[in-house]
Amino acid sequence: MxxxxxxxxxxxxxxxxxxxxxxxxxxxxxxxxxxxxxxxxxxxxxxxxxxxxxxxxxxxxxxxxxxxxxxxxxxxxxxxxxxxxxxxxxxxxxxxxxxxxxxxxxxxxxxxxxxxxxxxxxxxxxxxxxxxxxxxxxxxxxxxxxxxxxxxxxxxxxxxxxxxxxxxxxxxxxxxxxxxxxxxxxxxxxxxxxxxxxxxxxxxxxxxxxxxxxxxxxxxxxxxxxxxxxxxxxxxxxxxxxxxxxxxxxxGGKNPTVVMPSADLDEAVDIVGVGAFGTTGQSCTATSRAIVHEAVHDEFLDRMVEYAETLDIGPGRADPDMGPHVSESELEVTQEYVDVARAEGATLETGGETLDGGVHESGHFVEPTVFSDVVSEMRIAQEEVFGPVLSVIEVGDFEEAVAVANDTDYGLSASIVSEDAEEINTFVDQVESGVVKINEKTTGLELHVPFGGMKGSxxxxxxxxxxxxxxxxxxxxxxxxxx
Known part of the structure; x- marks a missing residue:
């Protein structure tokens, strides 16, 4: 009882x-x-x-x-x-x-x-x-x-x-x-x-x-x-x-990570992957958008898909890479956004399916999901998806990357992966976000410094x-x- x-x-x-x-x-x-x-x-x-x-x-x-x-x-x-x-x-x-x-x-x-x-x-x-x-x-x-x-x-x-x-x-x-x-x-x-x-x-x-x-x-x-x-x-x-x-x-948040050509791509994939799929994407600071320079976009996307497909998903007690959604209703919302993204023309690169059978039989499990061909006007790029769903957005230069990062009603956490000091400093100055990270995931907070967002966050x-x-x-x- x-x-x-x-x-x-x-x-x-x-x-x-x-x-x-x-x-x-x-x-x-x-x-x-x-x-x-x-x-x-x-x-x-x-x-x-x-x-x-x-x-x-x-x-x-x-x-x-x-x-x-x-x-x-x-x-x-x-x-x-x-x-x-x-x-x-x-x-x-x-x-x-x-x-x-x-x-x-x-x-x-x-x-x-x-x-x-x-x-x-x-x-x-x-x-x-x-x-x-x-x-x-x-x-x-x-x-x-x-x-x-x-x-x-x-x-x-x-x-x-x-x-x-x-x-x-x-x-x-x-x-x-x-x-x-x-x-x-x-x-x-x-x-x-x-x-x-x-x-x-x-x-x-x-x-x-x-x-x-x-x-x-x-x-x-x-x-x-x-x-x-x-x-x-x-x-x-x-x-x-x-x-x-x-x-x-x-x-809420619609948190971006900008990936520039100078970035170490192995590091960038790990930063974005942990930010997007850690805690099953159920963090207000979770990475929802990877905004990637065209020079490294294709390679980043391939590695990101590989990263997502290698994650172990299961009950939290077994300490896998990713656990379940908190409830059936939250799982349903994530699945609805997968459907919306596909209807809007985004390409589902991997994931998006509910898991069942075996250890997943009676839980609220979903595959980590990566979309490409996402543009800023899509709902998947504008609305908070409280689940393990990552939108990869290709941009032509740094200025466009910052503009896309700011093109949302939210402004909670943002990060950039770059080795270019000018890009980093400009990003810190121009991004509309209460938390800004350099070569770090958007999630994770220190307890002795202020935390809060801008705009609708x-x-x-x-x-x-x-x-x-x-x-x-x-x-x-x-x-x-x-x-």
Whole structure:
């Protein structure tokens, strides 16, 4: 019998008032139920918000080093439970064991990082114009944060929202994606075990429109941090704007890698391949477009097809090169885009087929897919495809490559593979992207530097991670003192 998992409100693990649950299944074997989660109501969400609001002032008054000590202890507990957390992530989201292990370690590192940041985040002193006077800028928590997180990084993204919020004295209500909520629950368990006071973090599962709607509209929520699709982000932003909540949005991407003639093609293929097919292409920073100079296009394409066809695809527990889609619906969307691309005139070079039989029998598996003869006007080159689908676009020169890279509504991550310093520097200056990489894949982020997108990938007001991650959760009070 699958374990039933409760919400976490005001320091207690409690069932929803609805009395209903929903099943979380293994993407590699849909008949395997990983757990039963609460199908929460608006009242459940409101109770969580009220608990967070009641706990906020006491948590804000808790000294920063003490808050950091709890985060540090939670990180240690997560480290001790790492094998369990990895297994949970593989089972509910489908990542390979190696990918899941890296993500869980990132979550642990984030807890430790912001534990130290909590020690010295309080403000600054500036010189005054008059002798004997003092001016200081005092940072204070925003208040109560509503955190809405996606399924594709179900451990790391909750960690990088929760940790800076808690470090700076905010309380939080966390609503994870229903496809993969257990990894976030495990993080909350670690915080609970570390001694987090009641009400400081609250965890509620269920319908995104129901729970997310309460968080966006509730008068006691002061800030909303959302990661997910652009369409849902737009709704969250509009709902939160009614009472001028602080809002942080991180949304989709259509990420390009430009490959120039000076590139080492073996390196370029590996960079693009890992970026496109790692995590089954289910990353907002995944490489979706390879924009390749005509001088190396044909050779690059041949090698890219060979790369895709050598990948081992299977259940994450076996640690293959690529795991399944998270759900049947996500797999269907990928297949729809394969059909759209072919109808538009793109050439299917390899992949695009659903896998079944053997280890693939009851999972959501698809072959890594490479299209050629793609032009920028096609939907396959414009719309986010959250799966292992790569469009190869041929260009005549560097200027065209940059123009094609920028010819999209998104601007999250972009990279260039080149040994030409002028090309590299110009690309960094001209590409419309919040993350720019040189001779690296578009995926993969450092936790101590800002992360966020441009254009339709973000509302561009606040960045996440590093010191920038603290700014969203704090406001500044300027104090003038005559002595």
């Amino acid at each position: 699958p374990t039933e998992h409760n919400n976490y409100c005001n320091g207690e693990w409690v069932a929803s008032e609805s009395g209903e649950t929903f099943a979380v299944t293994n993407p590699a074997a849909e008949t395997e139920v990983v757990g039963q989660l609460q199908y929460s109501t608006e009242n459940d969400a409101k109770w969580a918000v009220e608990a967070a609001a009641d706990a906020q002032q006491a948590w804000a008054d808790t000294p920063g080093p003490e808050r950091g000590q709890i985060l540090r202890k939670a990180g240690s507990i997560a480290s001790e439970r790492k094998a369990e957390l990895v297994e949970t992530l593989v089972a509910e989201e489908g990542k390979t064991h190696s990918e899941a292990s890296g993500e869980v370690q990132r979550s642990i590192d984030i807890l430790f990082y912001y534990a130290e940041k909590a020690r010295d985040h309080g403000g600054s002193i500036k010189p005054a114009s008059s002798a004997g006077a003092e001016i200081r800028a005092k940072t204070e928590p925003v208040g109560v944060a509503g955190l809405i997180t996606p399924w594709n990084y179900p451990s790391a993204i909750p960690a990088w929202k929760l940790a800076p919020a808690l470090a700076t004295g905010n309380t939080a209500v966390l609503k994870p994606a229903s496809q993969a909520p257990l990894s976030a629950k495990k993080l909350v368990e670690c915080l609970d075990e570390a001694g987090l006071p009641d009400g400081v973090v609250n965890f509620v599962t269920g319908s995104g429109s129901t729970i997310g709607g309460v968080l966006a509209a509730h008068e006691d929520i002061d800030a909303i941090s959302f990661t997910g699709s652009a369409s849902t982000g737009d709704v969250v932003y509009q709902d939160a704007a009614a009472d001028q909540k602080r809002v942080q949005l991180e949304m 973000s509302n561009e007001l606040y960045r996440e991670q590093g010191d920038a991650g603290l700014e969203f959760y704090t406001t500044t009070k300027t104090v003038y003192a005559n002595r």
